[in-house]
Amino acid sequence: xxxxxxxxxxxxxxxxxxxxxxxxxxxxxxxxxxxxxxxxxxxxxxxxxxxxxxxxxxxxxxxxxxxxxxxxxxxxxxxxxxxxxxxx
Amino acid sequence: xxxxxxxxxxxxxxxxxxxxxxxxxxxxxxxxxxxxxxxxxxxxxxxxxxxxxxxxxxxxxxxxxxxxxxxxxxxxxxxxxxxxxxxxxxxxxxxxxxxxxxxxxxxxxxxxxxxxxxxxxxxxxxxxxxxxxxxxxxxxxxxxxxxxxxxxxxxxxxxxxxxxxxxxxxxxxxxxxxxxxxxxxxxxxxxxxxxxxxxxxxxxxxxxxxxxxxxxxxxxxxxxxxxxxxxxxxxxxxxxxxxxxxx
Numbered sequence: 001x002x003x004x005x006x007x008x009x010x011x012x013x014x015x016x017x018x019x020x021x022x023x024x025x026x027x028x029x030x031x032x033x034x035x036x037x038x039x040x041x042x043x044x045x046x047x048x049x050x051x052x053x054x055x056x057x058x059x060x061x062x063x064x065x066x067x068x069x070x071x072x073x074x075x076x077x078x079x080x081x082x083x084x085x086x087x088x
Numbered sequence: 089x090x091x092x093x094x095x096x097x098x099x100x101x102x103x104x105x106x107x108x109x110x111x112x113x114x115x116x117x118x119x120x121x122x123x124x125x126x127x128x129x130x131x132x133x134x135x136x137x138x139x140x141x142x143x144x145x146x147x148x149x150x151x152x153x154x155x156x157x158x159x160x161x162x163x164x165x166x167x168x169x170x171x172x173x174x175x176x177x178x179x180x181x182x183x184x185x186x187x188x189x190x191x192x193x194x195x196x197x198x199x200x201x202x203x204x205x206x207x208x209x210x211x212x213x214x215x216x217x218x219x220x221x222x223x224x225x226x227x228x229x230x231x232x233x234x235x236x237x238x239x240x241x242x243x244x245x246x247x248x249x250x251x252x253x254x255x256x257x258x259x260x261x262x263x264x265x266x267x268x269x270x271x272x273x274x275x276x277x278x279x280x281x282x283x284x285x286x287x288x289x290x291x292x293x294x295x296x297x298x299x300x301x302x303x304x305x306x307x308x309x310x311x312x313x314x315x316x317x318x319x320x321x322x323x324x325x326x327x328x329x330x331x332x333x334x335x
Binding site for chain 1: 234
């Protein structure tokens with residue numbers, strides 16, 4: 001039972017990893033990488049590593065996407081400022 | 089030309105697949121462990137440190153110095169993000185525009201009620217995780233981030249002003265500094281007692297109780313404070329950045 005679930009999660013992990021690479025829009029990619037992190041955390045949990053799974057949820061599913069979104073917000077703000085400057 | 093590239097990829101891909109298959113077939117079964125230290129620690133940790141979560145005993149006692157380094161990695165990262173995202177000289181702010189755009193709270197009652205209901209749940213679960221690090225899975229790091237998600241919920245279901253009122257940047261900065269310094273100070277208790285840095289000098293208590301395992305409990309508290317404050321600090325930098333973009 002657990003073995004089948006592990007196999008299923010491995011396949012889901014591979015599929016979502018592929019999807020992270022195939023997503024081209026950075027903001028959508030942040031959501032995709034968050035889902036990938038969540039699947040990885042479930043996999044850790046099923047391999048009897050609850051401590052690592054909790055850290056993985058935190059870092060992979062929350063902190064990393066947040067960092068990406070932060071960087072995107074900063075970049076877009078700089079772009080808008082430049083456009084505003086050019087429009088004057 | 090393109091077909092040549094595909095042929096080259098097919099040859100390489102097949103070779104890689106064959107090598108991976110051969111390697112996977114010889115992997116030891118799930119859960120088998122070849123090291124010696126894990127078995128030793130599993131056998132002695134509860135007796136020596138009265139911590140029923142051996143992972144916490146390793147992180148905050150046997151290899152407590154490593155965790156100090158990891159905590160400062162987080163500390164430095166938060167510092168670096170705040171430094172990179174600070175207002176730069178070429179980004180002039182319009183005087184007549186308000187610094188904070190007052191975004192309205194979400195219109196949906198369901199979002200507001202569910203978000204508000206999640207805040208106390210997040211807080212109590214986070215505090216439970218931080219304080220029971222020595223007893224069950226989790227600990228200061230994981231609990232700290234769960235705690236930090238409570239202000240995030242406030243931001244999602246209320247306004248940015250509310251978020252900044254319950255988590256003012258001055259408070260989160262102070263919390264992060266106190267948490268990071270607290271870890272080092274608890275480590276120095278060992279030196280004061282004439283033992284080694286980070287050595288457990290407090291009474292160990294009963295295994296399985298929240299108040300047990302001596303310094304491990306207090307180290308979890310400091311890490312929880314530092315992590316919760318650090319992540320909230322990141323969130324407020326993020327909120328500030330996004331809102332300034334929207335104005």
